[in-house]
Amino acid sequence: MSKLSFSLNKPKTTVPAAAPSFKQPTAFSAFDDDEPVDAAPTASSSKESVSANKKLLAQNVLTSKKLKKQMEEEKKVDSTVYEYDEVWDKMQMAKLQQKETKEAESKRKPKYIHDLLSSAATRKLDHLRAEEKMMQRERELEGDEFADKESFVTQAYQDQMEEVRKAEEEEKKRDELKKKQGTSTGLAQFYRKLLEDSEQSHEATVAATQKPIIGPQGPLPNMTITKPPDFAPLSDLERARIAREEGKEVELNDDNQIIDKRDLLSGGLNLSGTNTRTLKMLSAAGPGANMDNVQVHRAVGTAAGRREINERRHREIERQMEEEQERVRKEREREEHEKTQRIIAKRNTEEDVESARTRFLERKRRKLEEAHDAGE
Helix, strand or coil, rough: CCCCCCCCCCCCCCCCCCCCCCCCCCCCCHHHCCCCCCCCCCCHHHHHHHHHHHHHHHHHHHHHHHHHCCCCHHHHHHHCCCCCCHHHHHHHHHHHHHHHHHHHHHHCCCCHHHHHHHHHHHHHHHHHHHHHHHHHHHHHHHHHCCCCCCCCCCHHHHHHHHHHHHHHHHHHHHHHHHHCCCCCHHHHHHHHHHHHHHHHHHHHHHHHHHCCCCCCCCCCCCCCEECCCCCCHHHHHHHHHHHHCCCCCEEEECCEEEEHHHHHHCCCCCCCCCCCCCCCCHHHCCCCCCCCEECCCCCCCHHHHHHHHHHHHHHHHHHHHHHHHHHHHHHHHHHHHHHHHHHHHHCCCCCHHHHHHHHHHHHHHHHHHHHHHHHH
C-alpha cells in the first residue's frame, strides 16, 4: 500500500526565457566609437536565436532608413549640421588668429613716440645751435683779449657741431623744397593765410560799396528839392480866415494865435506844406545857376534812401568834428587865460604894488626937481 504525502508548498513554475530587447537605437549610435554590443543575447535554443537575429536585422534596416531620411531633412535646413570636423577646424583657426593678433599687438610699436623723439632731437639741435651762436657773439665781444691763450676742442664737440651743420643743411633743403612747391607749415603760414583771407574779404566789401547805383540815371536831375524864392509861411490869422471861409470854427487868442490847431485838420493827410519839388530847375534857372546847395537825387527807391542816409551821416560826422574842434579851441583858450591870470596874480601882490608905487613916486619927484632946477 502506497503512502500518500501532502504539502502546503506551492509548486515551482518554469520561467520562460526573456525575449530579446528590440529597443530602437539612438540617432547617433552609428557614430559611436565603442564596440558593437549584441542586442540579442544568445538563447538556449538555436531557433530562438535565429528568429531574434532576423527581427534585429529588420529593425536595424528600418532604423537606418529613418535615420537617413531624418539626416537628409536636417541637411536641407542646415547643410553644416554634421560637419563636426570642419567646425572644429574653424574654431581652432579662430583661436590661432586671436593668438596671432595678441602677439602682434604685444610687439606693436608706439604710434606717436617716433614723432615725439624726432621733435625732441630737433629741439636739442636748435638748443645747441643757439648756444653756439651765443658763444660766437661772446667771442666777438671779447675781441683779442684772449688771443694769446690756447684753445682746446674735443672730438665729441666736433662731432656735435658736425651734426648741427648737417641739421642746418637739411633744414635749408626742406625750406627750399617747400618754397618750390609753394607750400609751408607752421604759424607763419597760418597767419599769412588768415591775413590774405581778411584782405580778400575787405576788398570784396569795398568793391561792393563802390558799385554803381541801381536805378534810372540821366544827365539832368529829375528830383530837385529847392526852397521857393518867395516862400513865406502863413500866419495864424490868415489860416483862421481861410478856415472860416471853409466853414470851420476857429478861435483866436489876444495875440491872434490859434488856440486849438486841431480845428484845422480835415480827413486824410493834412499836408499843409508847400511843394518844393522843381523838376525843371536847370532849364528855368539857366546855365549860370548855383548848384552847390541843391540836393540832387539821381536814384529812386532803395538806392536813393541809402544815398540820403550816407549823406546825412557824413554831415552829422562833419558837424561833430567841428564841434569837437571848437570845444578843443575853447578849452585851450581857457587854459591859456587861466595860466595868464595865475602869472598876473603872482606878480601883482601887495608888496609888488607898493614897491611899484614907491618907484613911480620917486621918478615923479625926480622929474619935478629936475624941472625946478632947470627953471631957476
